[in-house]
Amino acid sequence: MIVNAVIQVGIFSVLVTLISVPLGLYMARVFQGERTFLDPVLRPVERAIYRVCGVHPGTEQGWIEYAISMLLFSVAGMLLLYGIERLQYYLPLNPQKFGALAPDLAFNTAASFTTNTNWQAYSGESTMSYLTQMAGLAFHNFVSAAAGIAVAIAVIRGFVRRSGKTLGNFWVDLTRATLWLLLPISIVLAIVLVWQGVPDNFSAYAHARTLEGATQVIPQGPVASQEIIKELGTNGGGFFNANSAHPYENPTPLTNLIELIAIFAIGAGLTHTFGQMAGDRRQGWALFGAMAILFLTGVVPTIWAEQRGNPQFVAIGINQHATATQSGGNMEGKEIRNGIVNSALWATVTTDTSCGAVNAMHDSFMPLGGLVPLVNMQIGEIIFGGVGSGLYGMLVMAVLSVFIAGLMVGRTPEYLGKKIEGREMKLAMLFILIFPAVILLPAGVAVVTKAGLAGISNPGPHGLSQVLYAFTEASANNGSAFGGLNANAPFYNVTLAFVMLFGRFLMKVPVLALAGSLVGKKAVPPSAGTFPTNGAIFVVLLVAVIIIVAALTFFPADALGPIVEELAMRTGRLY
Secondary structure, three states: OHHHHHHHHHHHHHHHHHHHHHHHHHHHHHHOOOOOOOHHHHHHHHHHHHHHHOOOOOOOEOHHHHHHHHHHHHHHHHHHHHHHHHHHHHOOOOOOOOOOOOHHHHHHHHHHHHOOOOOOOOOHHHOOOHHHHHHHHHHHHHHHHHHHHHHHHHHHHHHHOOOOOOOEOHHHHHHHHHHHHHHHHHHHHHHHHHHOOOOEOOOOOEEEEOOOOOEEEEOOOEOHHHHHHHHHOOOOOOOOOOHHHOOOOOOOHHHHHHHHHHHHHHHHHHHHHHHHHHOOHHHHHHHHHHHHHHHHHHHHHHHHHHHHOOHHHHHOOOOOOOOOOOOOOOOOOEOOOOHHHHHHHHHHHHHHOOOOOOOEOHHHOOHHHHHHHHHHHHOOOOOOOOOOHHHHHHHHHHHHHHHHHHHHHOOOOEEOOEEOOHHHHHHHHHHHHHHHHHHHHHHHHHOOOHHHHOOOOOOOHHHHHHHHHHHHHHHOOOOOOOOOOOOOOHHHHHHHHHHHHHHHHHHHHHHHHHHHHHHOOOOOOOOOOOOOOOOHHHHHHHHHHHHHHHHHHHHHHHHHHHHHHHHHHHHOOOO
C-alpha cells in the first residue's frame, strides 16, 4: 500500500506541477492584455460585453473603487440567486416541481455560492430545479471564482508595479477571467466528463424497477457542465448530495484524476502568474514550493492514519492489514472504487483549496485523518488555496515572513524591493486576525446554546470537531463538511451564512488595501542586507511562519476535538 500511495500522490503532484507552469504564464498574458490564441474569438465578445454593460476598459481603479465594484457585484448576484431559489416553483426547467426553499436555507445557499463556499445544507437532487442549478448555482460557480481571480490579479499589481495609484479594472479582470480562463477549460473538460459517463441533460428523473420489485428513482440532469466548474473554480457544490462520491459526478478513475487536478490547477498556476508579472519567475517558484511542502506535509499523515485503521479493532482481533483480498485500514464512509489513498488524497486536496468537494465522508475518517483537513483550512486556505484567495493569502503570509526576517537582521523589511512599513503590517495583521475571530467566536456560541447543540450527532470530542469544522469551512469558504452535523436549521443556516460572508469579504478588503498601499511605493534596488525572497531559506521561513501562526491560533480548540479523540482511541478510554 505504501508503493501504491507513493505512485498515486507522485503522479498527481507531477501533473499539477507540469500543468501549472503553462497555465500560469497564459494567465499572465491574459491579465496583462497580451495577445493569446483565443483573441480572434473572444475579443469581439469582450467588446460587446463592455458596450452593453457600460464598462470603460481603459479606465483603471484605485483599491477603494476596485473593492466597491467587487462588493456591489457580489451583493447583486446574491440577491439574484436568493430570488431564483424562492421562486423556482414558478420558473421553467423544473420537471420535478420542486417548491421554494425556506427563507433561512435560501439565504444560506445564496451566501454560500456568492462567496465561493458552496456549503450545502440540502440534497441537490431533491431540492434544486435544473434552472436553479444552472442559472443560479453554476452561474455563481463561474463569477465567484472569477471575482477571486480578479482580486488576486489586482493584489499582484499592487506588489509588482513600480509606482502608481491604480490596481486595474475589476470589471475587465472579471470578464477576462471568465471568458479566457474558466469558460474554455470548462467546455473542454465537461465534454470529457460526458464521454466518461457523467450525464448532462434536461430529462425528468428516471424510474427503474429493481430485481426485488421495488421502484428506484434515478436522478439526472445537467451534471457535467456544473461538475467541472465546481472543481476548476474551487467551488465544491455538488449536483447530488453525495457530491463527488456519486457515480454520476465522478464515475471513473480518469474523472477522479481530472477533477483532482482541476481543483489545484488555477491556484498552482497563479504562483507562476505572480512570478511572471513580477519579472522574476523564481519568486513564483518560491511560493509554489512553500505550498507544495505544506500539501505533502498534510497528505502523508492522512493516508497513514486511514490505512492504519482503528487500534480498538486490533484489540478485539480484527485484521486491518491490506492484503490481496482486502483493502485494510478504515474504509468507513469511503467508496470501494476510490479506496483509501484516493479518498485521503482528495480530502487533503479539497481542503488545501477552498473547493470543498468530497469523494468520501470526512465524518468517518480517523481522528488524525479528520484533523489534517481541518488544519488545512485553519492555515487559511493558502496551500494552493481557492482560485485567487490562495495566492493573496500566501502573499500576506510572505509579508509577515519578511517582516520577521527584517527584525532578525535589524533592517526595514522589503518584498520585491518595496519596504514593508507600519501601515502594511497593520493591514496584514488585520487580515490574519479576522479569520480566527470569525471561526472561534460563533463556534463558541454554538457549543453553549441549545440551538447549536441540537445539530450535533455525536457527543464528546467528535461533536466539538463537527461544530469547529463547520465554522472553519464556512470562514475559509471551503464548503466541505464532516457530514455528521445537522446544519439545515435556522441557527446554523443564518450563522454560517454570515460567517461565509465575513470570511470572504472582510478578508478581501484588507488585502486590497494592502495592495493599494504598496502600489504607490517605488521599488528600491536590493542591497547587501536585503533578505532574498526567491530561495530555499525564504521558503523554509515562510512555511515555519504559516505553521506557527496556525498553531498559536487554533491548537487549543483542536486539542479539545480531534486530538483528544485520537488519544482516547489510542488508550482505549473512549468517552
